[in-house]
Amino acid sequence: MKEELSDYLLKNSFLLYPDSFRRLREDVYIFVAKKDSDKKIGLLTNGNFKLSSPHFAEDKYVEELGFYINLYPLTYENYLILKDNFGISPVTCKEKASFGTGDRLGLATPAHIKALKNYNVFPVLAQQSPRELVKTHRDFKDVFLKVILGVLEAGYAGGYGADADHIKDEKYLIEAIDAGYTMYTLDLSDLLVKISDMPKSQLKEKAQSLSSQSREIIDRFKGKKFSISTDEDFAVSEDELYKSALTYEKAMKFVEKVYGILKDRLQHFDLEISIDEGEKDTTVEDHIFVAEYLHRKGIDFWSLAPKFPGEFQKAIDYKGDIKKFTSGLKKHYFLSKKLGGYKLSLHSGSDKFSIYKIFNEITEGNFHIKTSGTSWLQAINIIFERDKDLFNDLYKIALDNLEESKKAYKVLIDRDDFPQTIQTEDSQILLKPEIKQLFHISYGVLLDERRKEIYEVLNKYEEEHYEFVSKNIENHLKEIFNI
Numbered sequence: 001m002k003e004e005l006s007d008y009l010l011k012n013s014f015l016l017y018p019d020s021f022r023r024l025r026e027d028v029y030i031f032v033a034k035k036d037s038d039k040k041i042g043l044l045t046n047g048n049f050k051l052s053s054p055h056f057a058e059d060k061y062v063e064e065l066g067f068y069i070n071l072y073p074l075t076y077e078n079y080l081i082l083k084d085n086f087g088i089s090p091v092t093c094k095e096k097a098s099f100g101t102g103d104r105l106g107l108a109t110p111a112h113i114k115a116l117k118n119y120n121v122f123p124v125l126a127q128q129s130p131r132e133l134v135k136t137h138r139d140f141k142d143v144f145l146k147v148i149l150g151v152l153e154a155g156y157a158g159g160y161g162a163d164a165d166h167i168k169d170e171k172y173l174i175e176a177i178d179a180g181y182t183m184y185t186l187d188l189s190d191l192l193v194k195i196s197d198m199p200k201s202q203l204k205e206k207a208q209s210l211s212s213q214s215r216e217i218i219d220r221f222k223g224k225k226f227s228i229s230t231d232e233d234f235a236v237s238e239d240e241l242y243k244s245a246l247t248y249e250k251a252m253k254f255v256e257k258v259y260g261i262l263k264d265r266l267q268h269f270d271l272e273i274s275i276d277e278g279e280k281d282t283t284v285e286d287h288i289f290v291a292e293y294l295h296r297k298g299i300d301f302w303s304l305a306p307k308f309p310g311e312f313q314k315a316i317d318y319k320g321d322i323k324k325f326t327s328g329l330k331k332h333y334f335l336s337k338k339l340g341g342y343k344l345s346l347h348s349g350s351d352k353f354s355i356y357k358i359f360n361e362i363t364e365g366n367f368h369i370k371t372s373g374t375s376w377l378q379a380i381n382i383i384f385e386r387d388k389d390l391f392n393d394l395y396k397i398a399l400d401n402l403e404e405s406k407k408a409y410k411v412l413i414d415r416d417d418f419p420q421t422i423q424t425e426d427s428q429i430l431l432k433p434e435i436k437q438l439f440h441i442s443y444g445v446l447l448d449e450r451r452k453e454i455y456e457v458l459n460k461y462e463e464e465h466y467e468f469v470s471k472n473i474e475n476h477l478k479e480i481f482n483i
């Protein structure tokens, strides 16, 4: 039947995505088809199941298929009808290992699935932060819908999650809840109290105002010794615990508030606490304070993203001392087991090839890794391959706006690191770390200035784009799982 459908669609100028064609129930088949760059959800039915605003030919009975055919835009309304009938929604994660793939352009989900489905890892496909939404002029619903479309296009019937990433306020939280996200990453970085320049006397004075719960945590853990293995142990410092309490207590109130909202509105969700974008590495005392505080408030979080030793800059490999990273990771993992069953999450996880294996090994496969910009860079790679003029244009725009783009991301590049024009004959040029970072953080301005042109190239070379994205994610996974 797939071939007949494909022929029929072709006659009507639509291209069928063959993997998308599947039976949802006895009398309903679903598929995705595209005309130019416009993708539609198609249904073959016996005439009694419909979505709204049919686009193709309402209730047209097609003799050679033996079904009625309709094509629909994937609107949120249509998603809800599909969801209620066929359970195509994202779900919370029950697996040990999970991997997040942000898709800034809303085009990459089929490619992400192609790579992820071959590994024992739970895919979190709709992962986007408000920072990314603002820069790409999208919203949580749009990200969500593009992922659903990608899931249907790939014919993927497995579980997957949707991560409202780096939530810092209620407005975005509510938008994500309304859209149907399953994972909520609370980014506490803006709420951390800066104590690094406070004199000791002021610290002491401030400590007087800590809540009784914070004091209890300090009393319970101060001076405690933990043994990771026969030759690895660490002790918890009272001074450091005070500093952690002073730094994090305010942020804990935000988590409490958000948790209350999530509990009121949702039956199931995965909650991630992200403290990786703070100014200093997460100490064991920070970790203990945060996890204990939340547990004592009955807040059951799914994962914690500490700031591990070393630099986790966007788009490039880990920078720093791998021994220190390993030792820090061991302590955090030890604590995550000791304090209660949440996993560790690695943010800025794109291209951190030199530490993936260690991360998997030390966490015994209990981890979450987030990537996003690395998939956007594959779009840039395609443009480099297929349209040098556009690529040169994008390079110039990115350079001209570097200072603005740097405001949102911590990177070490400067205007002086870059030549005025780029050697496009050099096929390795996009592997240079500074070039990767430049494009990685410039997506906002590039989409503002050349959105139409970028999407046109990616639509024209869709298969190649998918190939680039899936190979790249596969390279990440191979390294993680040491394959």
Ligand SMILES: O=C(O)[C@@H](O)[C@@H](O)[C@H](O)C(=O)CO
Pocket (backbone or CB within 6 Å): 102, 128, 129, 131, 132, 165, 166, 346, 347, 348, 349, 350, 370, 371, 372, 373
């Ligand atoms: O760019 C963003 O805002 C996000 O994609 C990231 O910060 C995300 O949390 C991440 O770490 C992806 O690598």
